[in-house]
Amino acid sequence: MKRELRQFQAFLRSRGLKLTRTRALIFKKIFSHPSVHPNAYELRDRLRRSGHHISLATIYRTLNLLVKSGLVSSIDLGENHSHFEPGRPRTAHGHLICLACGRVLEFSHPDIQETIDAIGQKRGFRLDKFSLQVFGFCEKCR
Amino acid sequence: MKRELRQFQAFLRSRGLKLTRTRALIFKKIFSHPSVHPNAYELRDRLRRSGHHISLATIYRTLNLLVKSGLVSSIDLGENHSHFEPGRPRTAHGHLICLACGRVLEFSHPDIQETIDAIGQKRGFRLDKFSLQVFGFCEKCR
DNA sequence: TTTAATGCAAACATTTTGCACCCTG
């Protein structure tokens, strides 16, 4: 996480921006709970419970920077808002989402990255990232 | 398409709802141009150009019914609104999206469905549908 | 001490909903 924070700082510096205390707090909240996938509101509430009152505007602004930097990715879990997780989006993993209870499980499988790379090559696409969501019903709910 | 329209009618009937002229028009607009992936506004404009003035409210209400019926799926192309395409979401295909020009190419690959089925089995999920978006730069834009 | 960051409230974009009237079965 120290390393990623330095990368974020480098990204900001390269654009003439600053690594503030507030930005570092948001960064750490995301990176210290990688499996949480919070949305902007949840992130604000988690920060608030830690004693940090940060406005939604700032949270959104910081999230946008983090996504642009490539250190955080935005994921669509089938709701009408975005969730966020640490990690570069190229990382070959997806999410299993339970349509009943909303539980989210991560998975990764080497074949998927391979297949996608092959498809990109065949169609002449230079790939940047991908997003794979699988919806269904988990053990408890089905 | 005739068959799917009958399926939609059956779905509506099973819920005490009606297949109206307006609903059929929306249905046909989606199914007669399967590769268009319109969003709600585009759909309204396309219908308008065909001489049919249908409100956005009705378009959204009908799209929700179509998605619930399983005959249409909602896709996230990385913008802040949904796009729609005919077809049950289980169909093993994804979208290649160019981050520069916005072009969308469909692809399908038997391995992907297979891998996903295996993952669902291992994690005890009964799978319903999946959504796979790959972002990158197309031949012309890279 | 200059320039960017923050909070607040207002603006925006997308989608949903309440209600009066219309149409389908």
Added chain:
DNA sequence: CAGGGTGCAAAATGTTTGCATTAAA
């Protein structure tokens, strides 16, 4: 003709932005 469908406008979400104030480098 009863009950659902539609359009309109208003409301509800989620996200962005303008501006005055605060803080980082």
